[in-house]
Amino acid sequence: MEDVLNRDIRAGARLLRWIDDGVGEARSILKQLYSHTGKAAIVGITGNPGAGKSTLVDQLITRYRAQKKTVAVVAVDPSSPFSGGAILGDRIRMQEHALDEGVFIRSFATRGHLGGLTGTTADVVHVFDAMGWDLVLVETVGVGQDEVEVQRLAHTTVVVMAPGMGDEIQAIKAGILEIADIFAVNKSDRDGADRTVRELRLMLDMGKEAIQQQQERVCPPGWMPRVIKTVSTKGEGIDELMTALAEHRKAYENACRDPNFVRARLRREFLDVFRRTLFTRGWSYLMHEDHLKEVVEKLQDGSSDPYTLAKQAVNALGRL
Amino acid sequence: MEDVLNRDIRAGARLLRWIDDGVGEARSILKQLYSHTGKAAIVGITGNPGAGKSTLVDQLITRYRAQKKTVAVVAVDPSSPFSGGAILGDRIRMQEHALDEGVFIRSFATRGHLGGLTGTTADVVHVFDAMGWDLVLVETVGVGQDEVEVQRLAHTTVVVMAPGMGDEIQAIKAGILEIADIFAVNKSDRDGADRTVRELRLMLDMGKEAIQQQQERVCPPGWMPRVIKTVSTKGEGIDELMTALAEHRKAYENACRDPNFVRARLRREFLDVFRRTLFTRGWSYLMHEDHLKEVVEKLQDGSSDPYTLAKQAVNALGRL
Numbered sequence: 001m002e003d004v005l006n007r008d009i010r011a012g013a014r015l016l017r018w019i020d021d022g023v024g025e026a027r028s029i030l031k032q033l034y035s036h037t038g039k040a041a042i043v044g045i046t047g048n049p050g051a052g053k054s055t056l057v058d059q060l061i062t063r064y065r066a067q068k069k070t071v072a073v074v075a076v077d078p079s080s081p082f083s084g085g086a087i088l089g090d091r092i093r094m095q096e097h098a099l100d101e102g103v104f105i106r107s108f109a110t111r112g113h114l115g116g117l118t119g120t121t122a123d124v125v126h127v128f129d130a131m132g133w134d135l136v137l138v139e140t141v142g143v144g145q146d147e148v149e150v151q152r153l154a155h156t157t158v159v160v161m162a163p164g165m166g167d168e169i170q171a172i173k174a175g176i177l178e179i180a181d182i183f184a185v186n187k188s189d190r191d192g193a194d195r196t197v198r199e200l201r202l203m204l205d206m207g208k209e210a211i212q213q214q215q216e217r218v219c220p221p222g223w224m225p226r227v228i229k230t231v232s233t234k235g236e237g238i239d240e241l242m243t244a245l246a247e248h249r250k251a252y253e254n255a256c257r258d259p260n261f262v263r264a265r266l267r268r269e270f271l272d273v274f275r276r277t278l279f280t281r282g283w284s285y286l287m288h289e290d291h292l293k294e295v296v297e298k299l300q301d302g303s304s305d306p307y308t309l310a311k312q313a314v315n316a317l318g319r320l
Numbered sequence: 321m322e323d324v325l326n327r328d329i330r331a332g333a334r335l336l337r338w339i340d341d342g343v344g345e346a347r348s349i350l351k352q353l354y355s356h357t358g359k360a361a362i363v364g365i366t367g368n369p370g371a372g373k374s375t376l377v378d379q380l381i382t383r384y385r386a387q388k389k390t391v392a393v394v395a396v397d398p399s400s401p402f403s404g405g406a407i408l409g410d411r412i413r414m415q416e417h418a419l420d421e422g423v424f425i426r427s428f429a430t431r432g433h434l435g436g437l438t439g440t441t442a443d444v445v446h447v448f449d450a451m452g453w454d455l456v457l458v459e460t461v462g463v464g465q466d467e468v469e470v471q472r473l474a475h476t477t478v479v480v481m482a483p484g485m486g487d488e489i490q491a492i493k494a495g496i497l498e499i500a501d502i503f504a505v506n507k508s509d510r511d512g513a514d515r516t517v518r519e520l521r522l523m524l525d526m527g528k529e530a531i532q533q534q535q536e537r538v539c540p541p542g543w544m545p546r547v548i549k550t551v552s553t554k555g556e557g558i559d560e561l562m563t564a565l566a567e568h569r570k571a572y573e574n575a576c577r578d579p580n581f582v583r584a585r586l587r588r589e590f591l592d593v594f595r596r597t598l599f600t601r602g603w604s605y606l607m608h609e610d611h612l613k614e615v616v617e618k619l620q621d622g623s624s625d626p627y628t629l630a631k632q633a634v635n636a637l638g639r640l
Contacts, residue, residue: 027627030627031625031627031628034625034626034627035622035625259620262620263616263620266616266619266620267612267616269619269626270612270615270616270619270626270629270630271606272626273626273627273629273630274602274606274626274629274630274633274634275599275602276630277627277630277631277633277634278598278599278602278634279595279598281634282594282595282598286591286594292587292590295590296583296586296587296590299586299589299590300579300582300583300586302355305351305354305355306354306589306590306592306593306594307347307350307351307354307593307597308351309590309593309594310590310593310594310596310597311597313594313597314594314597314598314601314637317634317637
């Protein structure tokens with residue numbers, strides 16, 4: 001625990017492994033680390049595969065390092081037997097920072113036993129924050145509901161899009177518009193970039209009220225999402241992106257002086273931990289003394305129904 | 321309850337409204353309906369917006385009606401303030417079946433209080449099944465993890481794709497390959513359709529073992545996903561799609577003679593109900609006597625941490 005707080009990479013890596021494996025001790029260490037969190041700037045980066053997200057993250061790491069800021073990257077990967085390759089590729093590309101002690105990159109899978117996120121992402125972000133990294137980049141692939149949930153952890157979220165990939169429509173469907181503080185229209189030297197920018201601005205304008213009225217979103221009051229053109233492979237637009245990130249950070253810090261703003265964030269943070277605790281406990285119960293096997297037998301012989309059995313199981317949870 | 325079993329549309333619609341609103345009585349009716357389920361064929365249709373899913377669903381409804389089969393459609397919509405319009409459009413397009421008593425269409429939102437699916441979809445499917453509809457079509461938009469979960473409910477899942485929309489990559493990332501029994505490469509009169517078909521077949525071939533070894537997937541043994549070219553606006557390829565659907569149904573029914581296969585399906589069904597019961601109960605607890613407000617106050621004055629508070633809340637659940 002002390003080693004973790006002193007930013008000992010090996011101790012940090014061990015704790016992260018414990019979290020990922022669900023080791024019991026991890027939980028009690030997390031509890032103690034909690035009071036040391038709240039200092040890091042948490043920046044989310046999300047976007048479809050092919051949008052050039054990795055190169056952009058790469059550029060951001062380099063810029064933040066030039067400002068002498070330390071950077072930890074949490075990459076959240078959907079755990080599909082098909083996707084292993086692509087993600088490994090991403091990781092390899094980021095290895096150019098491997099020798100820099102001011103950069104730390106870790107990937108985690110997302111699926112839990114009961115479906116949905118394992119939710120370790122939040123814990124990992126807390127650990128990095130407590131370790132004293134200045135910046136925690138949370139990188140997610142795709143624009144599904146899972147990614148939306150992960151990105152709600154971030155103080156600032158950048159959505160990376162490429163022109164002509166149908167990303168705009170995807171963004172609306174998956175609720176990405178609601179979480180984006182900054183849009184990076186990457187590969188903007190391609191045809192259709194200006195159209196993508198125009199369409200995004202139009203959508204944001206139409207959705208202005210919806211964005212500002214959302215209860216779930218904890219966003220600095222008055223902030224309207226920025227749309228920035230970038231070509232990450234050539235480093236174009238990265239200055240503008242860094243400026244927008246700094247401005248959003250400032251707006252966020254100002255908002256934190258308002259106790260209501262802080263309360264909304266704490267509430268969301270708690271709901272996230274609560275949901276995961278429910279899942280973990282529920283799963284332990286089902287695995288305990290073959291409860292799940294018993295349940296399935298009752299369903300198979302028709303002596304009960306899933307609704308009754310689920311209710312009984314939830315009632316028994318507290319007694320475990 | 322009797323009216324619902326007699327396929328009284330008004331009684332069915334009322335029960336569905338109760339389920340959507342979380343009315344308590346809905347739960348006890350669902351329990352009793354459960355023993356009447358298991359007869360309907362449940363077919364999932366998923367695909368990105370723009371893939372031509374609505375037209376394809378339309379075509380399928382017409383074909384099944386020509387076979388004198390009754391069809392109920394459950395459309396699952398992500399509830400985003402931005403997406404209302406597009407979805408309404410879909411619904412209007414399906415209104416050509418509005419006067420046919422053998423067709424019933426209902427849409428539901430997906431987000432729950434604690435994030436993730438509300439999960440009412442499974443309940444709605446059970447109701448339609450108990451009501452005696454021959455076919456239940458479960459239609460989802462997009463290829464996120466939520467959709468994957470919804471489509472796990474289906475006996476047969478069709479993934480609709482359009483050439484050149486980057487859908488293939490999305491499919492890998494979101495785990496769609498693992499749930500698809502049939503791929504419909506729609507708009508296949510467009511450039512790039514053959515390439516999409518070729519790439520899909522290659523991916524399936526590479527992932528063959530992964531598909532067959534998957535524990536989470538309950539799929540008839542030996543079934544390898546089919547790839548079919550369609551042009552839904554012209555009715556092309558629909559015969560082939562109907563044939564593939566019938567063949568998969570046959571394989572599924574054969575598999576159901578194996579008790580292990582049935583057990584795996586019951587297990588998954590129970591886990592779905594269990595997860596939702598956990599969420600509903602958890603949320604009621606937090607809303608009860610201002611528990612959530614109390615929790616946030618403790619976090620704000622620093623007297624506790626989210627991990628301790630979540631544990632206490634889960635312990636208290638059984639006592640509610």
